[in-house]
Amino acid sequence: MILRDLHAKARQALDPVHYDYVAGGAGDERVLADNERAFDRYLLLPRVLRGGERRDTAVDLPGAPGASPVLVAPTAFHRLLHPDGEEATARAAAAEGAVLVTGTASTTAVARVVAAARGRDRAAAVWFQLYPHPRREVTHALVRRAEEAGCTALVVTVDSPAFGRHTRDLRNGFTDLPPGHAAENMRDLPGAPPGALTDIPMSPAVSWADLDDLVRRTALPVLLKGVLHPADARLAVEHGAAGVFVSNHGGRQCDAVPAALDCLPAVAAAVAGRVPVLLDGGVRRGSDIAVALALGASAVGVGRPVVWGLAAEGEPGVRRVLAALREEYDHTLALCGGRRNTDLTRDMVVRKGGTW
Numbered sequence: 351m352i353l354r355d356l357h358a359k360a361r362q363a364l365d366p367v368h369y370d371y372v373a374g375g376a377g378d379e380r381v382l383a384d385n386e387r388a389f390d391r392y393l394l395l396p397r398v399l400r401g402g403e404r405r406d407t408a409v410d411l412p413g414a415p416g417a418s419p420v421l422v423a424p425t426a427f428h429r430l431l432h433p434d435g436e437e438a439t440a441r442a443a444a445a446e447g448a449v450l451v452t453g454t455a456s457t458t459a460v461a462r463v464v465a466a467a468r469g470r471d472r473a474a475a476v477w478f479q480l481y482p483h484p485r486r487e488v489t490h491a492l493v494r495r496a497e498e499a500g501c502t503a504l505v506v507t508v509d510s511p512a513f514g515r516h517t518r519d520l521r522n523g524f525t526d527l528p529p530g531h532a533a534e535n536m537r538d539l540p541g542a543p544p545g546a547l548t549d550i551p552m553s554p555a556v557s558w559a560d561l562d563d564l565v566r567r568t569a570l571p572v573l574l575k576g577v578l579h580p581a582d583a584r585l586a587v588e589h590g591a592a593g594v595f596v597s598n599h600g601g602r603q604c605d606a607v608p609a610a611l612d613c614l615p616a617v618a619a620a621v622a623g624r625v626p627v628l629l630d631g632g633v634r635r636g637s638d639i640a641v642a643l644a645l646g647a648s649a650v651g652v653g654r655p656v657v658w659g660l661a662a663e664g665e666p667g668v669r670r671v672l673a674a675l676r677e678e679y680d681h682t683l684a685l686c687g688g689r690r691n692t693d694l695t696r697d698m699v700v701r702k703g704g705t706w
């Protein structure tokens with residue numbers, strides 16, 4: 351309910367073109383819709399008489415011990431959506447104990463984002479989402495910026511060998527950021543000056559060799575975001591990834607892929623507990639978090655709900671979203687007879703209408 355209210359408020363507040371940029375997906379938006387619908391296909395099968403008065407929902411993630419199981423997934427251009435932008439998101443995430451994955455396409459430089467998070471909580475973990483640049487020296491410079499800022503992990507987005515065709519943006523002619531906004535992490539790096547949505551070039555030629563180069567160069571844990579195929583999850587671990595995000599980019603890339611949730615069990619089986627598996631796409635309720643954790647995720651990311659919270663109410667709005675999800679999840683865990691996240695197991699999820 352809180353999330354729905356904040357979404358409605360954000361819609362009122364935003365320029366319709368910017369609203370469409372956030373709300374929309376690729377193609378006919380089939381994957382966008384299915385990410386949320388997928389959660390209706392799975393039901394929880396609670397265990398009884400084994401709970402506890404209090405629950406411990408903290409999770410140890412790379413560079414983020416004792417984190418909330420709800421992460422802030424990377425979303426671009428927060429200052430477009432609220433004047434306080436990524437710094438407000440960072441303060442809210444830190445206050446709620448949530449890992450913030452700040453992005454290459456941030457309208458605030460990563461150093462300022464980390465400073466905002468740390469201002470609230472010295473232990474706050476900020477991860478840096480990286481679009482690998484076709485020119486390796488640019489990728490290296492971005493990684494140095496993230497390291498110097500104090501990010502504790504890198505999240506390499508691998509589902510974007512090309513920019514997704516966002517139908518609403520094409521219809522609205524949304525190609526450039528308004529004056530005064532830019533992808534600040536790209537500032538003074540070789541390539542186009544920041545300002546256009548395409549200032550962060552994507553390349554289909556980025557390969558596992560680029561991941562190897564990255565893992566060799568940085569001491570930070572490197573996670574991959576945008577893995578759907580179990581074979582790629584296995585390769586990720588073999589190439590030194592410290593974690594895998596099952597994600598279809600919120601339905602904004604290929605509009606013919608399965609819902610993220612439907613890909614989770616096979617990826618979790620392929621990874622076999624060697625590194626954490628995370629999931630984003632369509633998470634809107636605490637019970638969605640419980641289903642994802644039971645199916646093998648260590649934590650989940652939320653994208654659009656955080657943006658709606660930010661656009662509607664700034665920092666307090668983001669806090670409300672993160673707190674509501676965490677509290678609903680804690681309540682669901684109690685209803686399922688759990689004391690900790692690992693009490694949610696595969697046998698506690700059934701397909702709707704099916705048997706187990």
Ligand SMILES: Cc1cc2nc3c(=O)[nH]c(=O)nc-3n(C[C@H](O)[C@H](O)[C@H](O)COP(=O)(O)O)c2cc1C
Nearest residue numbers: 372423424425426453507599600631632652653654
């Ligand atoms: C407006 C918007 C901007 C996004 N920007 C990025 C980005 O810069 N990098 C990235 O890896 N993913 C990006 N994503 C994808 C999110 O990280 C995440 O995968 C997706 O939003 C999860 O789905 P949800 O919105 O249903 O929670 C973006 C998503 C949205 C909606």
Ligand SMILES: CCCCCCC(=O)C(=O)O
Nearest residue numbers: 426455547548549550602
């Ligand atoms: C080339 C533009 C970079 C921003 C991409 C943001 C993003 O991932 C999205 O889905 O939108």
